[in-house]
Amino acid sequence: MMEKPNFMTMQVDLDKLRDRDIEFRADDFALASAEEKENFIEKAASVSYWKDAMRRFRKNTVAMVALGILILILLFAFIGPIFFDANYATQVRGEENLDPSWAHPFGTDLQGRDLMLRAMYGARISLTIGVCASAIVLVIGTIYGAISGYIGGRVDDIMMRIVELIYSVPDVLVVLLLSITIKEPLTAWCNSSKSSFASSVAEIGPSLIAIFVAFGLLYWVTMARIIRGQVLMLKEQEYVTAAKALGAKGPKIIKRHLLPNCIGQIIVTTCLQIPSAIFLESFLSFLGIGVAPPMTSLGAMAADALGGINTYPYRLIIPSIILSLLILSLNLVGDGLRDALDPRLKK
Template sequence: MRDAMSPGFGSLQPDMESILAMGQCPPFREDDFEPATQSEKETFIEVRKSMSYWQDAWRRLKKNKVAMVALGVIILFLLFAFVGPLFSPYSYEQQIRGAENLASSLAHPFGTDSLGRDLLVRVMYGSRISLAVGVIASLIVLVIGSIYGSVSGYLGGRVDDIMMRIVELIYSIPDVLVVLLLSTVLKVPLQQAFNSNNFFRFLSTLGPGLISIFIVFGMLYWVGMARILRGQILQLKQQEYVTAARALGANSSRIIRRHLLPNCIGQIIVTTMLQIPSAIFLESFLSFLGLGIAAPLASLGSLCSDALNGIYTYPMRLVFPAVILSILILAFNLFGDGLRDALDPRLKK
């Protein structure tokens, strides 16, 4: 019996419509194609350009409007704190006779305190001190926490267990109590060192309270950074490039410095950025209690503490530094959250 698709059965040979109806597609011929026109090329979707890790992170960060607004606020505060005093006719410790307890005016936009000192320039210097303390304390946390966490995660085993038990022990220590003890114990030795050694004399303006805060950050506040990096190192040390580095003879220090820590840079930056508002708040809180910066310098916390004496008569003395401190901490937290989302590789499309 002859095949129904053979030419002899012309009446049974399916046409184009029946082929399409049966879900079959006829073979394409060369004349079925033609080059795209210029207009079609222009409307064609462009292939995404190749981007580095940091370029892609910056692109995603720019799409986060809240984080960009927070970054703009931080830049404005930096200009306010470090550039603003250059345009002020007063210094932070200058006392103007006859100008005590003035309200806001063109000459003194924030008014003056009970000693006749301009509050605007003192708020500028207070913002500078608070920002400097936050950055320095975060760098201390970064150095100690990254070293401790990377060593613990890379060595693993019994060494990791012992190091993590130390971290858990440090978590149980109340930081405020340590600051109070250090401020009391170190006050006399530090004052003697300031008076006897010219090298430490420039630290006398900071006072033992602020130095105690830096010591506390070096003793207690690095544990969060250490635990985060330890978790990352435990994952990364199983990767092939670490095995290849070991096979090539690289020692543990080189593997940590050249291979593991650079791959944790996103977590390091985010944790450090989120540590800055925590440090600013702690310094302001301790300065509010009288344990921070030494007079005549001022931080935002000490300015709020000084304003308590006339809170009912001159409430704006408290409002200005308190509002600036709140906005500053909020801006750092919002920018840190946006930076964390931008640097997280799991959110890449």
């Protein structure tokens, strides 16, 4: 019920205004002009989710600096070798163990190979392995987590117990066992086959194939748990209920409604998975079970430099700096994307 106006209170307010000698003019009640309306009402243009995320990402100074460093490393790895006439395995007689100079900015190694060129190829190999391994994690983890979260119930319990079991498996031990197990069959197949794919496998070595297999077996569990949690939350939304009422099946709902709304978490998790893959490859290459010589990576270059660390310390420092900048920039870009794509962190 609407409350009746209190005329006694209104009379007291009018008396107070009269006592203050407030004078009103006709201009005070004039209509506002168009310019005054524009100044009073702040116009806000309609901004999409992705444009708003990119705007917040560009405001993140640390992430933008890391992105600039990452772009420089990408240019160094993929564009730099174009300006060289040789490749990573070219040996030049009489130019062994040269110090850094204008002709060889990073110097040369014991076989007379240009270390700057090898660092370019090493960064390329590390980046390629990181991206490929993250793609494997993306596909397996996204599909597994979406199915587990959407079906729920007993199926979800069983699938999550499998994830917890995989979490308890030591990943480095699995990579070592796989590299030992598949080395001889892969080597025999590469020697017998004449295809270009077999030659590529022989060039990179069976240990890297073992790394890819290990990522396909072990490293997708984090992605699966993240996607499962998002799907468990999203499947209770009204648009999913409406899709079910209209007769949409589970695979279509996952593909058209659930996964597109998890794209932010998928991008961030994938970006943060790339440095993990690069670090694992560099660590294994440093131990001598990574890329096969003469192919190189940043970890393999650091391992080769250990023998002359007292005489040629820059051979260890240069690949270590490139690897550190690469992993640090990827982590900072991933953190910036997480802050930009998460609406809960919006100021």
